[in-house]
Amino acid sequence: MxxxxxxxxxxxxxxxxxxxxxxxxxxxxxxxxxxxxxxxxxxxxxxxxxxxxxxxxxxxxxxxxxxxxxxxxxxxxxxxxxxxxxxxxxxxxxxxxxxxxxxxxxxEEGPKDKWNVNTVALGDVGSTLLIGLRLLGGDCINRIGIYDRNENRSKRWLHEINQIRKTFNPKAFPPTEAITKKDLFNCHMLIFCASKGVPPVGSNIKDVRMIQFESNSEIIKEYARLARSSNFKGIFAVVSDPVDLLCKVAFLESNKDPDGNMDFKGLASNQIIGYGLGVMYGRACFYAEMSEDTLHFLEEGRIFGPHGEGLIVANSIKDYDEDISDYLTEKTLSANKVIRSFGFKPYVAPSLSSGALSIISTIKGEWFYGSSYMGGCYMGSKIRLIKGHIEVERLKLPAKLYERIKESYERLVTII
Structure with missing residues (x-):
């Protein structure tokens, strides 16, 4: 009935x-x-x-x-x-x-017009993401707020970013303003880019992302509590590594009362979205384009799982091939190490593919790759935001592919 x-x-x-x-x-x-x-x-x-x-x-x-x-x-x-x-x-x-x-x-209905977005931390990732939002977000972003604990860094980017102008159309890009900590959640989307303890280039570390987990967890807890006290109703976008695990940390911390008990009065799990998978798709495309045997990924492939260990690159949904998928997965996972071997930190593609471009797609209601809550962990897949609510792409997945995804999912559930 x-x-x-x-x-x-x-x-x-x-x-x-x-x-x-x-x-x-x-x-x-x-x-x-x-x-x-x-x-x-x-x-x-x-x-x-x-x-x-x-x-x-x-x-x-x-x-x-x-x-x-x-x-x-x-x-x-x-x-x-x-x-x-x-x-x-x-x-x-x-x-x-x-x-x-x-x-x-x-x-309550979400914003119908352009969004106000605020970014936390203006390091390598945050500043590059900011450039992307400024240049590409004019048709969907009303204003960009920037915040960094280093006041001079905020001042620097306030000047730099607002001096990027299109000739004879000086108001083509969304205005950017420096904000204080108390105004962080006066927006439709808070973009968390803060990070601590990024290993230097040349360090022999297998998984850079997991090294950052402990230190970045403490940082995001502070902002999750602040989101709760601010009664934040927008999207809490996590860009910092490890994206998927930090999303779960933010959800748990935001929903604790002063005694540490879960009361679910903070950020809803669906308010938190992880932005780490866009660059994995970009990297998979880069390597898939190198051979006719893998080129079909661009039209038929999908990405699932976390931004790091456990990632699954599926060469095709309709014609899944384990060997080709394993090859693309391995190349995608090691792509950041290739950039490090050149002597540079791999932050440009993540900031733009996972960050700016995916955030703009979110605002516009377009499909993108992101991590959303699936019964105990944040899992990456193709999603979009419709009328302020997440839609997860649902597919007839090949049995072998689903088992691979399930292994990755179960691992994420056990971590936190």
Missing amino acids: IYYYKLENKILFSFHKHDGLNNISEKEARANKGNLYFLNKMDPMKSRRSFLVSDPSLLFINREGLRLLLLDDGDYSLNLPNWIIDRINNKSVISINTEYPNWQIAL
């Missing part, structure tokens, strides 16, 4: 009764042409506060996890009215988890 409700002019429906909500008829619900909100009940530690319902099967799940990647194209016409299925097909149904105490926030 389906129950229909109305709350603040929003139409809700559920398979469960919800005391305290205003009951309405199916006819009244159907007459409303706005978004529909489906109310579910799942453990908030293992599920998102809200997500876009991209196919009917997502209304019937009782837990979230890696199977979010698998397409279920079954016939649900006997379980749901056709008009609800039509709304799902039109990207107009959002699922909300009422086990989050502040679940009603998900009923």
Whole structure:
């Protein structure tokens, strides 16, 4: 049975009764042409506060996890009215988890116009990302706020970035302003680029990203707590390494009360997105272009997993080949070491591919590669943000590929 409700002019429906909500008829619900909100009940530690319902099967799940990647194209016409299925097909149904105490926030609509974005830390990555946003974000970014603990660094970039002008069109790029720490979360997206302890070029370290985990965890905890105290409702974008693990740290820390107990009153898991996979796609494309045997990746391939160990490059979804995929995965994972062998830190491509370009795609509602919450960990895949809610691409994945992805997923779940 389906129950229909109305709350603040929003139409809700559920398979469960919800005391305290205003009951309405199916006819009244159907007459409303706005978004529909489906109310579910799942453990908030293992599920998102809200997500876009991209196919009917997502209304019937009782837990979230890696199977979010698998397409279920079954016939649900006997379980749901056709008009609800039509709304799902039109990207107009959002699922909300009422086990989050502040679940009603998900009923609020996101920004309709250009976004205000703030960036934290202006080191190599943050400053390069800033350049990308300034040059490429004019049609979707209203303002860029910059913050760095080193005040002179903020002043430097305030001057430098605002002196980048297009001749005879001086206002073509979004204005940039220096902000204080208390204004960090006065925005639609907070971009976290802070990092500490990046190993110098020439150091013989197998996985640079994991070396940064402990120090960067302490930094992101501070900002996660600040997001909570600021009642931040936007996107908390994590660019610092290791991206996927830091996303989980931010989620956990933001949702602790003063006594350290989880109360889920901070950042919802779906508010946090990891931006590390865009460059892995870029690197895979770079190596795939070197041979006719791998060129098909550009049209048929996908990337899954974390930004680092556990990454899976799939040469093709429709014609998956383990050997070719393993080759592309190995080349992609070692690409940063190649740059280091030249005597340079590999930060330009990550800052632009994973950072600026993917962030702009997020704002525009375009597909990009990012890490989103899947039942206990942040897992990288093809996603997009529709009406302020994440849609995960769902595919008919080959069995062998899915097993590879599952191994990577289970490893991430056990780390934190």
